[in-house]
Amino acid sequence: MAHAHGFGHNSPGGLLRYPEKPPFPLKEYSAHYDHIFEMMEELEAKGEILIHRITEEHQPVEVFTRTGRIKLIPTNKLWHHKSCGQCGNIPGYPASIFWFMNKFGLDYLNEPHQTSCTAWNYHGSGTSNPVALAAVWLRNMHQAWKTGYYPLIHCGTSFGSYKETREQLIMNKELRDAVKPILRKLGRLVDIGDGKERIVIPQEVVHYSEWVHAMRYKIKELYEKEGKAKGIDVSNVRVAIHNACHTYKMIADDYPYDPEVFNGQRPAASTAVVKALGAQVVDYSTWFDCCGFGFRHILTEREFTRSFAIQRKLKVIYEEVKADLIVTHDTGCTTTFEKNQWIGKAHGMYYPVAVMSDVMFAALACGAHPFKVVQLYWNCSDYERLLEKMGISNWRELRKEWEDTVKYIAELEKAGKYDELMEFFKEYDLYEPYSRTSTGKPKASATANMPLFKS
Amino acid sequence: MDGHPYGYNLPISEKTKAVPWEEKVRIVEEVKSDFRFKEYIFGCLNCGVCTASCPSNRFFDYSPREIVQRFLEEDVEVLYDMMHEYIWACSQCFTCWIRCPFVNNPGGLVAIMREVAVRNAFEATKDLLKPYGRVLLKVMTTGNQLSADMLQPDFFPDWGPKMADNMENLRAKRLAIPFDVGKSVKTAWEVSLETAIEMYTIWRETGIFEMLEKLDPNLYNVIMDIVEENEERYEELYEEEE
Ligand code: SF4
Numbered sequence: 250m251a252h253a254h255g256f257g258h259n260s261p262g263g264l265l266r267y268p269e270k271p272p273f274p275l276k277e278y279s280a281h282y283d284h285i286f287e288m289m290e291e292l293e294a295k296g297e298i299l300i301h302r303i304t305e306e307h308q309p310v311e312v313f314t315r316t317g318r319i320k321l322i323p324t325n326k327l328w329h330h331k332s333c334g335q336c337g338n339i340p341g342y343p344a345s346i347f348w349f350m351n352k353f354g355l356d357y358l359n360e361p362h363q364t365s366c367t368a369w370n371y372h373g374s375g376t377s378n379p380v381a382l383a384a385v386w387l388r389n390m391h392q393a394w395k396t397g398y399y400p401l402i403h404c405g406t407s408f409g410s411y412k413e414t415r416e417q418l419i420m421n422k423e424l425r426d427a428v429k430p431i432l433r434k435l436g437r438l439v440d441i442g443d444g445k446e447r448i449v450i451p452q453e454v455v456h457y458s459e460w461v462h463a464m465r466y467k468i469k470e471l472y473e474k475e476g477k478a479k480g481i482d483v484s485n486v487r488v489a490i491h492n493a494c495h496t497y498k499m500i501a502d503d504y505p506y507d508p509e510v511f512n513g514q515r516p517a518a519s520t521a522v523v524k525a526l527g528a529q530v531v532d533y534s535t536w537f538d539c540c541g542f543g544f545r546h547i548l549t550e551r552e553f554t555r556s557f558a559i560q561r562k563l564k565v566i567y568e569e570v571k572a573d574l575i576v577t578h579d580t581g582c583t584t585t586f587e588k589n590q591w592i593g594k595a596h597g598m599y600y601p602v603a604v605m606s607d608v609m610f611a612a613l614a615c616g617a618h619p620f621k622v623v624q625l626y627w628n629c630s631d632y633e634r635l636l637e638k639m640g641i642s643n644w645r646e647l648r649k650e651w652e653d654t655v656k657y658i659a660e661l662e663k664a665g666k667y668d669e670l671m672e673f674f675k676e677y678d679l680y681e682p683y684s685r686t687s688t689g690k691p692k693a694s695a696t697a698n699m700p701l702f703k704s
Numbered sequence: 705m706d707g708h709p710y711g712y713n714l715p716i717s718e719k720t721k722a723v724p725w726e727e728k729v730r731i732v733e734e735v736k737s738d739f740r741f742k743e744y745i746f747g748c749l750n751c752g753v754c755t756a757s758c759p760s761n762r763f764f765d766y767s768p769r770e771i772v773q774r775f776l777e778e779d780v781e782v783l784y785d786m787m788h789e790y791i792w793a794c795s796q797c798f799t800c801w802i803r804c805p806f807v808n809n810p811g812g813l814v815a816i817m818r819e820v821a822v823r824n825a826f827e828a829t830k831d832l833l834k835p836y837g838r839v840l841l842k843v844m845t846t847g848n849q850l851s852a853d854m855l856q857p858d859f860f861p862d863w864g865p866k867m868a869d870n871m872e873n874l875r876a877k878r879l880a881i882p883f884d885v886g887k888s889v890k891t892a893w894e895v896s897l898e899t900a901i902e903m904y905t906i907w908r909e910t911g912i913f914e915m916l917e918k919l920d921p922n923l924y925n926v927i928m929d930i931v932e933e934n935e936e937r938y939e940e941l942y943e944e945e946e
């Protein structure tokens with residue numbers, strides 16, 4: 250490997266690597282967490298695990314973690330591990346990710362043979378346990394490995410939980426021993442011909458925001474080429490960054506830091522792409538605070554979520570830095586900030602500011618349709634002024650275009666004209682030819698018998 | 705004893721006082737025997753950095769420092785009492801974890817305590833999680849915690865008038881996403897049946913169904929009806945294939 254003599258201890262198998270010199274001032278030089286990569290190599294040699302490796306076909310990009318470790322971010326041939334909160338509540342979030350995948354002509358797999366991580370539920374209600382969480386994770390990871398595509402985790406909580414689960418698995422034989430019989434039942438252990446049953450563990454747990462970070466200069470190129478051609482200009486947009494707790498506070502030593510972003514003293518993802526696009530990153534005093542989501546709280550302890558979001562974040566961002574936009578990189582924070590603004594009017598605490606994730610803002614900048622792709626109609630924040638400021642002044646027409654499409658689809662469906670609908674989608678859908686929806690047709694959907702949610 | 709000389713501001717509840725000492729010890733020991741416990745607590749300076757940066761501390765009578773201190777003092781009475789309502793204030797943000805000079809993880813301790821509280825079906829926990837039942841139903845049967853149809857505007861009047869607009873023609877709106885995402889209204893995506901069947905095996909093998917049965921028998925029955933129906937459907941499809 251290129252950096253044979255890094256400042257830290259490099260592992261014999263090459264999974265743990267450091268650059269020649271620390272890339273930025275470091276808090277500590279020998280992070281406890283980093284040793285798990287060496288331990289993974291040892292466990293693989295013993296036949297306990299099989300490491301799903303990042304190879305050339307994944308077109309990896311090197312980034313640094315908080316400890317200065319080199320983390321490989323795969324950028325191609327990705328297995329999309331979707332987020333239930335994003336697909337359910339922020340549809341423009343995954344749609345923007347897939348829009349970029351298609352724009353860049355990348356190979357990816359988007360299949361139904363996956364569950365959520367179920368960690369939101371765990372953090373909200375305690376109704377799970379580490380063995381169950383590990384089994385769910387490993388089942389999903391085995392599925393990705395089986396397809397040959399590398400897992401890209403959309404949700405910040407899934408990412409944080411998976412990082413923690415991996416550390417627990419590597420450090421604790423008792424957890425590995427507890428989860429193996431379950432995986433055996435599921436046919437999710439791998440025998441490479443030596444009679445040993447291996448658990449599949451990915452080389453790196455990778456969040457989509459790390460992918461955006463790794464792709465930021467390509468995104469910038471697309472903005473220069475296509476966004477600017479449409480009259481879009483983000484140079485005057487004032488952006489407050491909110492980093493998600495589960496990406497950088499959970500297993501803090503496994504998330505990108507970069508000399509270009511506060512000299513490596515703050516998480517780099519999201520800030521770096523906003524800077525690459527040439528927008529203005531504005532700093533505010535409560536940047537380190539969480540959003541107030543609280544997992545359980547957003548659903549059943551709402552006054553807390555609302556109070557925290559308004560008083561500790563929205564008010565501060567509005568008064569201190571007058572941001573046009575809060576850029577997030579996770580599911581819960583995005584929802585918390587965009588949904589809890591209007592209610593502030595009741596107490597004279599209305600601090601309007603647009604809210605969206607890094608990838609949604611980047612897609613807008615690169616010329617994606619604000620409603621068809623970025624799905625902003627779903628967003629309860631004050632995004633219209635942002636669109637104007639970005640130079641997307643035809644947003645009303647674009648919205649009308651979207652609404653007409655929805656109406657057309659609704660009418661065809663109501664009239665039972667399914668053939669016409671299918672014809673329409675053939676032209677309309679953007680996911681061909683790059684995305685393959687699945688490795689195999691599902692036998693059926695688990696959703697079929699679910700009752701519709703009634704209030 | 706009312707309150708605690710070192711700062712646990714809440715009076716020890718009558719219910720806690722009435723519980724036999726051995727039972728309280730058993731519960732606290734269950735927390736301490738979790739394999740994560742030794743990875744979440746190393747010592748404590750009593751510096752309060754965790755509490756100072758804790759979001760829940762700002763709005764609730766709740767302090768992560770207090771939890772860590774009680775464990776180090778082996779204060780069974782207070783710990784047992786905390787496990788009923790106190791710990792549910794935590795937002796699980798793990799700000800305490802990244803900031804603690806000892807690398808303690810008070811949020812992680814809370815996760816273990818909650819799990820033990822659920823497993824032992826504490827009454828307070830049952831009440832607290834009642835409104836959460838719909839989420840549990842969804843995640844246990846489909847593997848998705850959230851879906852578009854859960855965001856009924858009358859659940860969330862505080863989210864403003866835009867929410868009501870969003871729900872109009874919901875299905876058509878989802879079909880109009882030009883990618884294969886968010887198309888399903890009842891789940892976040894169409895989870896394949898075979899995947900859900902694997903997940904049910906995980907729930908069975910790891911005691912999650914059992915845990916739910918103790919927590920909320922009615923909810924458990926509804927969940928099991930769906931699970932069994934899906935398992936039958938799967939069997940039929942499998943037989944057809946053969
Ligand atoms: S994880 Fe819980 S205890 Fe720790 S800072 Fe967050 S809310 Fe406070």
Ligand code: SF4
Pocket residue numbers: 747748749750751752753754755768769772803804805806807808810
């Ligand atoms: S930050 Fe750590 S050392 Fe300080 S009071 Fe909290 S748990 Fe104790």
